Amino acid sequence: MRLLKRPILSIVNNHLIDYPTPINIHYAWNFGFLASICLIIQILTGIFLAMHYTPHVDLAFASIEHIMRDVNYGWLLRYIHSNGASMFFIVVYVHIFRGLYFSSYTKPRQWVWVIGVIIFLLMIITAFIGYVLPWGQMSLWGATVITNLVSAVPLVGDSIVTWLWGGFSVDNATLNRFFSLHYLLPFIITAASLIHLAVLHQDGSGNPLGIDSNVDKISMFPYFIYKDLLGLLVFIIFFSLFIYFSPNALGHPDNYIEANPMVTPAHIVPEWYFLPFYAILRSIPHKLGGVVAMISAILVLALLPWIHGTEIRSSRFRPVYRFLYWTMISCCLILGWIGGMPVEDPFVLIGQIASVYYFFYFLFILPLLGKIEKFLLEFE
């Protein structure tokens, strides 16, 4: 094992083998590891898919069908990649909500959290761009709706949209640059993830009790490597159920119709993992306002380390927060449901109430709760 003390290999040793880990972190702490596995799966399958894919409006859809029908195990590669995106978001959402429950974002890990929000933003862009590549109806029209949001920017909005498209509509130039960006962004996500990890390892992981992690630490290997691998096996089985038994359950049938600029689908729905944000976007009856609200819904997460006003981290010792936390989960689920519904009553009103609650929760309830908890802690 002297080899592991050499330069470069010592990085592996210091971060994956001898790395001191709090003994009491439980299975909710598996999801960071799972997210890195998802990223690796997406990059590997993506590289092989790109060998058979053609980014041209006349050929993209046909090349996907070529992958599905004629490439050996092409269907497997593509179903892993398309369902893998959903799995990645499931894992990352659990990872984020674990952070919210145990206040993992508090100092000294505030920058880990901020970098995490940046990774989440990059993931959203990458997933959206990737959904355009098969060039089905939902690809084209989803891309048209979402890129059009940029036109809400005052004065220069329309020019920016034309610049983004590389033309006057979502067309071949757009598809080409989206393919290029979809290949590039995962590597930027990888870099950001490594920074996420490096900054995390400065102070080490938090733990479910929210106390000083340095009290009781054990080495990463074998304890947490085995624990992570056990979680990975459960994840692989869950993932396989989708790939092998209902590979299109998370997709939309319209994306198996080749893109046609002359025919608009009856309902333009984004992928399920965007639905809560889509609901916030549509809840505001003003284009620019909606776009600002949607982006703020993500950015507001980055403010959490400074919103959090109490010394206590873990929800185990914060009964009021624990209750409010579940209202937040319900709020996100309701928003997700509304995002998939047509713009009609009563969905519009429910969506607006949920959107208001979302921001009210982060910008008003949480700071107030922090103040109350701080007051109670110091109360004698």
Added chain:
Amino acid sequence: MASAFWRSLTLPAVAAAASSAAAGATLFSLRPRPTLAFADDEALHPPHINWPHSSYLASFDAAAIRRGYEVYRNVCSSCHSMNRIAFRNLVGVAFTEEEVKEMAEDIEVEDGPNEEGLMFSRPGRLSDILPAPYPNEEAARYANNGALPPDLSLIVKARHGAENYLWALLTGYRDAPQGINVREGLYYNPYFPGGQIAMARALYDGAVEYEDGTDATTSQMAKDVSTFLAWASEPEHDQRKKMGLEWIGAFSILFFFMLYMKRFKWSLYKTRRLEFR
């Protein structure tokens, strides 16, 4: 003191949880009924049919694919193309190689240019795609009153309800209820979004004569052609489910090994006793 206050907060928290559960239940009761979700293009939801291949471990019914291909060739193919299916795809699925070669040789395919730069006709080969009824979209629209019969290669994956929808659509033709005016050249079918479809009813009892002697009723033909089209959309279906069984089986066994390993490695820490002096 502080802990008493915390405890006094428990009741309001439970009350709040209960009221939010009540609110949630109310919202749930207001959940959209399927017809509401598609309000602007209203259509009847197809009934759920227990297909021989719908179970997790079931493969396609090869005899049904074979009969379904007969229905497609004799009925559907006069208007609908299947551009992504070649004759070779049928080999080993529902036909032998000799049968498919014979079928392919029955058609004329335009090929070329030859050494003299001329296009020529030759008998079909295994690698040729199934012949399309129209040379281009314009011809298809012109022959069909302006409507375009969609390509059927992916139709099952491209429609909500998949095979169930196809079966319901093919057997769902009926007289329009009173008060609904069906436009000129359209036909009433409650399963089609909007209820009016440009395709006339195509399947009547006895429209094809099955070579295996099966009674060619409307619902039998609809079932067979839906199975054939389901196969065309997902030719990897049988292999996929088989692999899934192997994959999940293998990882389940691995899971128990890993569970043992994890518990074995952790046993020391899990059984330690801390003493504070």
